[in-house]
Amino acid sequence: MSNNRIGLFGFGVVGESLYRVLQQTPSLQSEIVKVAIRHPEKKRKAPTQLFTTRADELLHDESIQTIVELIDDAEAAFEIVSTALRNGKSVVSANKKMIARHLPELLRIQKESGGSLLYEAAACASIPVIRNLEEYYDNDLLQGIQGIVNGSTNYILSKVSCEQISFEEALTDAQIAGFAESDPSLDLNGTDAANKLCILLAHAYGILAAPEQLSYTGIQALHEQDAVFAREKGWAIKLVAAAKKVTDGKVAAYVLPQFVTDRHLLHTVRDEYNGVVIESGLAEQQFFYGKGAGGIATASAVLSDLSALRYDYRYAYKKLNSHERAVLSMDVFLRVYVSFDGLFQVPHELFERIEEWSSNDKRCSVVGIIHGSRLAQSDWWKQPGTSLILYPEPVVPPELLRKEPVERELVFV
Numbered sequence: 001m002s003n004n005r006i007g008l009f010g011f012g013v014v015g016e017s018l019y020r021v022l023q024q025t026p027s028l029q030s031e032i033v034k035v036a037i038r039h040p041e042k043k044r045k046a047p048t049q050l051f052t053t054r055a056d057e058l059l060h061d062e063s064i065q066t067i068v069e070l071i072d073d074a075e076a077a078f079e080i081v082s083t084a085l086r087n088g089k090s091v092v093s094a095n096k097k098m099i100a101r102h103l104p105e106l107l108r109i110q111k112e113s114g115g116s117l118l119y120e121a122a123a124c125a126s127i128p129v130i131r132n133l134e135e136y137y138d139n140d141l142l143q144g145i146q147g148i149v150n151g152s153t154n155y156i157l158s159k160v161s162c163e164q165i166s167f168e169e170a171l172t173d174a175q176i177a178g179f180a181e182s183d184p185s186l187d188l189n190g191t192d193a194a195n196k197l198c199i200l201l202a203h204a205y206g207i208l209a210a211p212e213q214l215s216y217t218g219i220q221a222l223h224e225q226d227a228v229f230a231r232e233k234g235w236a237i238k239l240v241a242a243a244k245k246v247t248d249g250k251v252a253a254y255v256l257p258q259f260v261t262d263r264h265l266l267h268t269v270r271d272e273y274n275g276v277v278i279e280s281g282l283a284e285q286q287f288f289y290g291k292g293a294g295g296i297a298t299a300s301a302v303l304s305d306l307s308a309l310r311y312d313y314r315y316a317y318k319k320l321n322s323h324e325r326a327v328l329s330m331d332v333f334l335r336v337y338v339s340f341d342g343l344f345q346v347p348h349e350l351f352e353r354i355e356e357w358s359s360n361d362k363r364c365s366v367v368g369i370i371h372g373s374r375l376a377q378s379d380w381w382k383q384p385g386t387s388l389i390l391y392p393e394p395v396v397p398p399e400l401l402r403k404e405p406v407e408r409e410l411v412f413v
């Protein structure tokens with residue numbers, strides 16, 4: 001008989017993988033004893049008596065110590081997780097959207113109930129980045145984090161650029177493989193990555209931000225000519241989530257497509273893999289790499305949380321509880337490439353300086369330096385027909401701007 005009885009919510013790609021993996025991990029002495037599902041008519045690869053459509057059968061069963069929440073609907077997930085915590089259960093969740101949106105309430109409920117909520121699988125799936133940010137990195141030493149945190153968009157970008165298959169075909173493959181969200185626009189428009197960045201910000205810097213407070217976009221507006229531009233320079237385009245200390249107590253955070261050179265650690269991250277580069281004051285760069293999507297990869301992080309609960313692990317939220325909490329600010333100069341359908345769409349007055357213009361019969365583009373607040377306060381750069389991509393090493397030190405601006409001629413090619 002196992003000593004940890006688990007109630008599982010959801011039996012999709014991750015839920016089913018967890019069920020299988022747990023059966024092969026007897027050392028964990030944990031067993032899924034009930035699974036709550038919405039659609040009893042669906043065929044499942046597990047005994048019928050395991051399933052129920054009644055959430056209460058799990059939430060009010062005192063013999064169940066742990067609830068694992070792996071459903072899609074963020075609001076329903078919040079209800080499940082908060083009820084479970086209030087009922088004295090430990091909870092593991094992989095629901096990045098729910099955590100990003102409800103972290104302040106979840107903190108309060110954990111405090112009141114004394115329960116522990118773990119969610120390593122909610123950011124970068126198999127990579128143990130949350131626990132490392134929480135436990136290992138002292139706030140003062142953490143200069144920045146930059147990562148590929150969405151597997152589906154990385155898969156699409158890799159396939160389109162390395163195997164020359166179409167965007168649509170790559171997206172379909174990502175859906176079939178179980179990498180994409182059930183609404184894949186959340187992957188494509190950067191929302192999933194922004195949700196994950198919110199979680200990382202809480203553990204890295206003690207910043208509680210909602211995704212809409214971040215400047216973000218995805219890969220949906222990238223243009224063929226952007227890929228041509230990247231190829232000519234020997235660069236790759238990646239969707240990068242970043243948080244960077246800019247000045248005292250201020251952290252800039254964004255999710256944007258970025259050109260990366262072949263010397264950048266993120267250049268090596270392909271397909272559904274994720275990678276996180278930690279910039280620490282003393283150790284310089286450290287790199288975490290692993291599968292960022294998929295049933296088994298995500299289940300492995302859930303499994304690790306279940307194991308951590310056995311020795312009563314809980315997040316201490318050290319940076320949140322520190323008296324020197326950082327604040328979110330886009331007080332940063334960024335070098336960006338922006339491409340447009342028409343030359344007159346370029347809002348050049350918003351740039352500190354424009355370093356390059358180019359135009360041909362297919363597309364117009366500029367390279368220039370813009371203040372982050374210009375992005376945070378507007379959305380011209382998210383409009384259809386416009387794509388904005390960060391340059392390699394995009395953060396420009398303010399002292400560089402004090403030098404004479406270098407403005408090049410408009411180049412028609």
Ligand code: HSE
Binds near residue numbers: 122125149153179292
């Ligand atoms: N849709 C997500 C991704 C799943 O592609 O990264 C893992 O969070």
